[in-house]
Amino acid sequence: MLEMNQIFKVFYEGTPDEKIALNRVNLSMKPGDFVTVIGSNGAGKSTLMNVISGKLTPDMGTVTIDGTNMTSLAEHKRASKIGRVFQDPMAGTAPAMTIEENLALAYNRTKTRTLAFGVTKKRRDFYREKLEMLHLGLENRLQAKVGLLSGGERQALSLLMATFTDPKILLLDEHTAALDPSRAELITNLTKEIVDKLGLTTLMVTHNMQQALDLGNRLIMMDKGQIIFTANEAEKRRLTVEKLLAEFQKIKGGGGLSDRSLLS
């Protein structure tokens, strides 16, 4: 479903600030794979996401999604195949528009936009039915402006909007990091529920190790622009936070106390 081949990306090339964000990264995901990505700040996780979504173009290497080479395709052109939820709950929705209007925007992801009304009676029923999946009562507040919702509600709505048109790839970029623990748990559970139900191929970045272990069938750890550790389904099931940290220490050659505190 997703093939990343020898992806190389460098920022500020030729200056003292030069930083290799991705160093010949290879990643292959089968349909239905749910890969969690962990790593300290600056490891290249977000760059990896941005290269897949098309926000960034890699300097080298190819990105193939669903059999099509999309390496240099503009972000909005490949967005029909990619659903994305951002860390910032404000980023995934339009605050001045109503819940149903936001859903209408998301509904059009895979279609050409026309001069037909975005919200019709039939579609409103469809939106309501989808909102019920969130168990937040949003189905009764279709005409409420999204700016009035709480961060957790907005993030749940973002998740729904990113998934309800069956994307080929779902990108979750620390999507629970800005929420309080109980809201984060709610979104984590919703993520599990929705991904399972739709069988979505998912890539999730997180700083929460427990979450990285609880969700998904594969795990990768990144550091300094490279994938330094991978766990397949069987290996991942045996992993614990302690083992993961030990693994990290081993690869880093010990002494990475600051990294340890960042990761836990």
Added chain:
Amino acid sequence: MMTAMFGAMESGVIYAIMALGVYLSFRVLDFPDLTVDGSFVTGGAVASIMIVNGSDPFTATIAALFAGFLAGCATGILHTKGGINPLLSGILMMIALYSINLRIMGKPNVPLLAEETVMTKINTWFASEWSVLLFMLVLTLIIKFVTDLFLKTEVGLSLRAVGDNEGMVRSFSANTGWMKVLGLGLSNALVAFSGALVAQYNGFNDVGMGIGMIVIGLASVIIGEAVIGHSSIARATLAVVVGAILYRMIVTLALRIEFLDTGDMKLITAVIVIIALVLPKMLDRQKAAARKKKRLQQLGGSSHA
């Protein structure tokens, strides 16, 4: 006094179409578009030259609409494809249009008094002093309703989302660049349409009549929002129309003050906009202070505030 107010209503209704255009760029797209100063005259220029050369005034007015659309698209392309900042792309287009308008007109002022215009046609159809006002009111309201409906279509929704959260619409596969070009085109189409009608209403088109037009548009939007509110699209566009009429009335009243003359129009406009921007905030602050005081009294504590 009554005739002056009547005139203010008439021109207010015509300027309301321009204000709706400014609403599209300034509020919906969140793009402060100064092209308006130029495209307003472009509309008048295209229509007046076509009329002078014997074209049907309605055809000429529609042609002005398309000319404005092109001008707006040009600004949009400067911004999205050329990567020029929004304010500067508008200013560049405004200054370029000044020369283009002179080229279209051939001279700085094109008189239309002896020509058959939309206004003279309306007056021959319905011989009443109300005819122009009513016709223009109906036309403006039709444009308002069409705008309302458009902003609820799939294209309209993504246009609004571009102004609200651009990154998000892009992740839902909308081409935000072209959306902006389209939005600015539509905005300036309305502005030029209004310019064409204003030229015919005044009986001439002058190359300088667009100066400060953006501020008048903003004044209409802001005054309207202060009076009517903007909780929904239909309400916001109604506010713009009402705001444009109110603005004309305020200016007419201001001009009746002895020591002010027509040359002070732009100053009056600037003062009105400043008041409309500052006053609501001051009132809000005062209300908040009053609420705080009341709460403190209710708590029975000695007031520290």
